[in-house]
Every structure is written in structure tokens, then in C-alpha cells.
Amino acid sequence: MNTSTRINRDASTQTKKGELDWWQRDDLCYRNGELVFAGNNVADLVWEIGTPGFVYSMPRVKQNLGRLRDALDRAGLKGRSTILYAMKANRFAPLLAAMKQSGLCGIDACSPQEVAHAVSCGFEPREISFTAGSLSRKDFDRLSRYPGLFFDADSIHGIHQWGEMFSGSEIGIRVNPGLGISRQGNTKLQYAGNVTTKFGIYKEQFHEALAVAKDYGMEVTKIHFHTGCGYLNAQIPIWESIIGECKWFVEQCPSVTRVNVGGGLGVPHVSADEPLDLDLWAAVLKRQFGDSGLHVEIEPGDYVMKDAGLLLLEKTYLEKKRDVLFLGVDAGFNIAPEPAHYSLPFQPVPLYYRGEALNPCHVVGNINEALDVWYENAMLPDMRDEDYLVLINAGAYSASMASNHCMRGEFRERLLV
């Protein structure tokens, strides 16, 4: 299947008329026809920061974290739950430092380099939970420099390696319930399911894993699972089934005091997507763990960061080819790979809008690859006299996944505090 088919399928689920209003909220909206973000006129941000440029709103990040915290508290998990920000979503140093200062979260890290970076931004190793696979001897050696770091083994190999270094310690085990979740069933965003994946330990090997941990005198105190990304309200029943499956692992292991239910909470990408109902989500945690006495960890990346970031772009050209109008911009999928890799559309938005008629155009980047299409049939006003536009939802898995493909890897970043 080619990229354009994939993106079109996603676009077909939305109502065109809502494209320039579904995403508007108090801190990201048009005021007198001018786009405003976190109290700033976006045209001024373009002038100050330049393009391509990522701009992140710390107030929005705090709001997102606060909403999660409130939902957990309302579900009766106050004092029994922890938010660990999945820093793979965005590791911009000023952002991590501000998150540490906020006191609202710890860190989910997935490489020794991420651990070192989080520590350099102010987090203590004991505030960091580490979950990753395919770790080399060098990786384990580096991790051993951070006493207090909590390690979730993703394989029996990982249990052996950790046991060699820290026999007698506590350890977590990432499990794989064989059931995945994702935005609209998008299989590229699923980490578990019918197909056997590299993530976590399956039921079939779980007792062997426990025996290996015991051989090293280690106590398994946490069960961890993360089986996919981008889920919204429609997927909540699947999420509850996943938790149901994962409780089998908890039941096998009386020493478990914590359960980490991963990240994966999604945000709307198109007008047809409804925002995740956090009370519905937290009610699942209450039902499944309310009476258990277990401490619940969550490790969201997308939900915290995605809608807190914009990608500022300059228009490079506007030209009709056959019957398609193309709007080119000065950045390609290499600096924000999600639309191309995972068919997750980032809505293009003009800096000025006063209710003019909208017409379709394909917004494309500057990389010599067929998949370098930001958005097909974006409904935009006449852009002939406009020089700039932005993509919303660019705060997560964009800069952190950027490459220097075609030597076009340069971009600016700015945190608005």
C-alpha cells in the first residue's frame, strides 16, 4: 500500500468543514483572525524563532499533566499513583528541567543516554523507571552507574544481566499479554497482538522468568506493560481487556507491589477524533486496581507533549500539478516522522484566518521521497499571499525522532514558559 492511500484513508474519516476549528482551545486559537499560542501571536514566534522551528508550551504541558493527576486522584488513586513522563516523546533539555521543577512527574527512560540526560536535567535516578530491550553489555555497564534507577526487564536475558550486577535487588518485569491497542486499530502503533513481538515476556515464559529472578535473589515488585499508542475513547474496552490479561501476571507473583500500565493515551488528530475521556479511562484503573492496594504507574508521552507543540514552517511554493494544488514547506518528514511513518496526520493551520472559503491542497515537504507528504487535501484558505503556516500536534515524537536525511536535519526549538 502506498503512502498516499494510507493518508487518504485517515483523512476520509473527518468532516472537511471542521478543519480550522476542531483543534481550537483557549491557548491555541484565532483571535481577531490571528493565530495565538500560549499567549503569543504565532506570527511573532515565527519572526523570533525562525523556520523550521518547534515551539512548546510549558503551561500546556502542565495542564496535561495536571489533568492526568486529577483524574487519578478522582479515581481514588491519590498517593497510590505516579506519572512517569516517557521522555522518548520529547527530550528538549529546558522542557525536562521545567518538568522536574513542576514536581508533577518522574521519568520513563529507554536508553542509558536518556537516563544520563534526565539526570543532567535534574531528575534523581530514583525518579526514573527504565524499560527497554535488546540492551548490550555496554548499556548495562552505563546503567549500573545510576544506583536507585528502577529496572523493568523486557526479556529473560535482561533479568540475567541485571541480576549479575544487582543480585538481591528489586526488579520489574515487562510482560506481553498478547493483546494490543492503538489509534483506530493502526497496527503500526501496536506492540502486542496476534503477531509475536519483541516486547516483554509472554505467559509461556513467565514462570521461567520468575525462577531466573529468584536465582539471583531478586524480588519482582513490579509488572509493566505497554501494548500500543494513540488510543482514544473507542479503545477503552480493549484497554480494560489488556489490564484483565495482565492481572494474571500479577496474581502469579505475590511480591508485586506496583503495576505500570504504560502510556499510549492518544490525542485527537482529526475533527472526527474525540478527546480521551480521562474519567472513563481512570474508572478502568479504579475498577481493576482500586481494592488491590497496588501502586499504579502510568508513563504517557504523547498525551503530555503532543498537543503542546507546533511546527513553524515557511511556504516554499504553491503550484498546481495536473488537478492537484501543492503547497510546499521548508521541512520534511525527517524532522517530524509520525505522519509519514504512522499515518498520523498533523493538521496544517494558517497564521491568519477570518472565515474565508477553504479549498483542498496537498501540503508537502522538501525531502526527495514519495512519502514526504505532510497532509493530503488539507482544507486551507487561499495561501497565495501567505508566507508561513504551522502544523499542530508536533510536540511529541517529532524533534526526538528527527534525522539528518538529505542533510535537512536543522531546526530550532523554543520552550514557552
Ligand SMILES: Cc1ncc(COP(=O)(O)O)c(C=O)c1O
Ligand atoms: C514502554 C513505553 N512506555 C511508554 C511509551 C509512551 O507511549 P505514548 O507516547 O504513546 O504515551 C512508550 C512509547 O513507545 C513505550 O514504549
